[in-house]
Amino acid sequence: MNYRGSRSVGVTIAPVAGVLAFADIAPRPSAITIGEVTINRALAEAEVFGRPLHLTRTEYRILEHLFANRGVTISKAEFMALLYDGPNQPAPKIIDVLICKIRRKITKALGPVVYIETIWGRGYVVRTPRDDFDEQRFRRNAGWLAPPR
Numbered sequence: 001m002n003y004r005g006s007r008s009v010g011v012t013i014a015p016v017a018g019v020l021a022f023a024d025i026a027p028r029p030s031a032i033t034i035g036e037v038t039i040n041r042a043l044a045e046a047e048v049f050g051r052p053l054h055l056t057r058t059e060y061r062i063l064e065h066l067f068a069n070r071g072v073t074i075s076k077a078e079f080m081a082l083l084y085d086g087p088n089q090p091a092p093k094i095i096d097v098l099i100c101k102i103r104r105k106i107t108k109a110l111g112p113v114v115y116i117e118t119i120w121g122r123g124y125v126v127r128t129p130r131d132d133f134d135e136q137r138f139r140r141n142a143g144w145l146a147p148p149r
Helices: 007-021 057-068 076-083 093-110 135-141
Strands: 031-034 037-040 045-048 051-053 116-119 123-126
Touching: 031 057, 037 057, 045 057, 045 093, 051 093, 057 076, 057 093, 057 123, 076 093, 076 123, 093 116
Parallel strands: none
Antiparallel strands: 031 037, 037 045, 045 051, 116 123
């Protein structure tokens, strides 16, 4: 039978072919580390300096997606498609709220180091913290270390 003439089969096969074309055949790493933050995909947990970073399931999924796509700007629409389906979706503003909560938790555990950057009008991106970051100066200014004598 010739399936090319059948419209319903073509509609069904097209999405499958698209998924297979972009499927990641290589195994994904079980852990992703950027700076001092590590995402353990096998356990669905995040850590800072080896200590657990207590995230909700939704916060973890956002952070994992950002870490897996380091350096790539992820739009709110992409996050909404990743997290929610169906007609009862929250407003896209929820992504801003969740990113804010993730940033707050990382800052509480690590200090004010920028991991998640906002690209205005486009979305969010994760980058490795600046290489010229002086950890001793940061900790001293934050009050974590005594000033040098």
